[in-house]
Amino acid sequence: xxxxxxxxxxxxxxxxxxxxxxxxxxxxxxxxxxxxxxxxxxxxxxxxxxxxxxxxxxxxxxxxxxxxxxxxxxxxxxxxxxxxxxxxxxxxxxxxxxxxxxxxxxxxxxxxxxxxxxxxxxxxxxxxxxxxxxxxxxxxxxxxxxxxxxxxxxxxxxxxxxxxxxxxxxxxxxxxxxxxxxxxxxxxxxxxxxxxxxxxxxxxxxxxxxxxxxxxxxxxxxxxxxxxxxxxxxxxxxxxxxxxxxxxxxxxxxxxxxxxxxxxxxxxxxxxxxxxxxxxxxxxxxxxxxxxxxxxxxxxxxxxxxxxxxxxxxxxxxxxxxxxxxxxxx
Numbered sequence: 001x002x003x004x005x006x007x008x009x010x011x012x013x014x015x016x017x018x019x020x021x022x023x024x025x026x027x028x029x030x031x032x033x034x035x036x037x038x039x040x041x042x043x044x045x046x047x048x049x050x051x052x053x054x055x056x057x058x059x060x061x062x063x064x065x066x067x068x069x070x071x072x073x074x075x076x077x078x079x080x081x082x083x084x085x086x087x088x089x090x091x092x093x094x095x096x097x098x099x100x101x102x103x104x105x106x107x108x109x110x111x112x113x114x115x116x117x118x119x120x121x122x123x124x125x126x127x128x129x130x131x132x133x134x135x136x137x138x139x140x141x142x143x144x145x146x147x148x149x150x151x152x153x154x155x156x157x158x159x160x161x162x163x164x165x166x167x168x169x170x171x172x173x174x175x176x177x178x179x180x181x182x183x184x185x186x187x188x189x190x191x192x193x194x195x196x197x198x199x200x201x202x203x204x205x206x207x208x209x210x211x212x213x214x215x216x217x218x219x220x221x222x223x224x225x226x227x228x229x230x231x232x233x234x235x236x237x238x239x240x241x242x243x244x245x246x247x248x249x250x251x252x253x254x255x256x257x258x259x260x261x262x263x264x265x266x267x268x269x270x271x272x273x274x275x276x277x278x279x280x281x282x283x284x285x286x287x288x289x290x291x292x293x294x295x296x297x298x299x300x301x302x303x304x305x306x307x308x309x310x311x312x313x314x315x316x317x318x319x320x321x322x323x324x325x326x327x328x329x330x
Contacts, residue, residue, distance in 0.1 A: 071290035088123035154232030208270030
């Protein structure tokens with residue numbers, strides 16, 4: 001699909017928004033793990049509480065909101081521009097407040113103000129470039145309802161190569177989402193005093209190992225099944241060419257998403273960490289809101305009525321008790 005100038009702006013804005021959210025999350029993680037870094041971002045005479053009071057607003061307005069706006073821009077949602085405007089307003093206010101602190105404190109807090117400057121400059125540009133087309137008499141074919149990018153079909157390949165790619169993707173995803181990020185959340189929990197709420201239970205650890213093993217086994221089986229039957233991989237950048245509705249997919253529409261969340265919960269149980277369990281549940285919410293509509297729109301576009309019947313019959317999260325069979329017996 002040939003992209004328009006508007007779609008290229010949407011992709012660029014979405015990439016910037018994701019980088020913002022990741023950067024903000026990394027910044028808060030660094031402050032939690034290294035309290036000695038906090039004075040660089042506040043007035044010397046102020047307590048850490050004057051900095052930590054911005055954690056909740058940042059979680060909502062500087063992490064969740066830009067991710068939501070990015071997903072909407074990629075998916076071509078009408079509300080995406082409004083989310084972008086809301087985030088731009090919040091980010092601009094925060095950046096100007098940081099520079100005000102620098103001015104009125106004699107130069108303190110300049111590092112935080114410097115980090116806030118790129119959004120202050122870039123977001124108004126994106127807001128202007130992506131404003132609704134009916135406001136400027138532009139080509140209606142550049143409608144915000146047209147997604148700027150969709151999952152990329154896998155190139156035709158032997159089954160063994162699709163399976164090898166799937167296993168490599170799985171190893172990378174597990175490393176990031178089930179090892180590195182839970183470790184970071186666990187470390188933050190320890191450094192903020194939340195560790196006193198941990199569940200120190202041998203039963204929970206055994207349950208975590210059992211759940212991780214079961215969910216991981218189903219995940220690998222489901223990924224291999226999709227690679228064999230779908231002529232591709234689960235990764236959107238190398239997605240399956242065929243609609244797969246049998247095997248594990250006859251019980252639940254996305255067994256990989258379900259098992260991934262269960263594995264995250266299992267890691268939390270093993271570590272006795274309520275915060276890691278919350279991380280896994282928030283991951284489910286994020287996938288459901290941000291990724292699912294985009295993926296399902298692509299499936300509906302490519303497979304039409306076949307996918308509509310499948311979606312109506314097979315649940316997304318809670319598996320059926322009996323396997324679903326299409327009318328064609330696929």
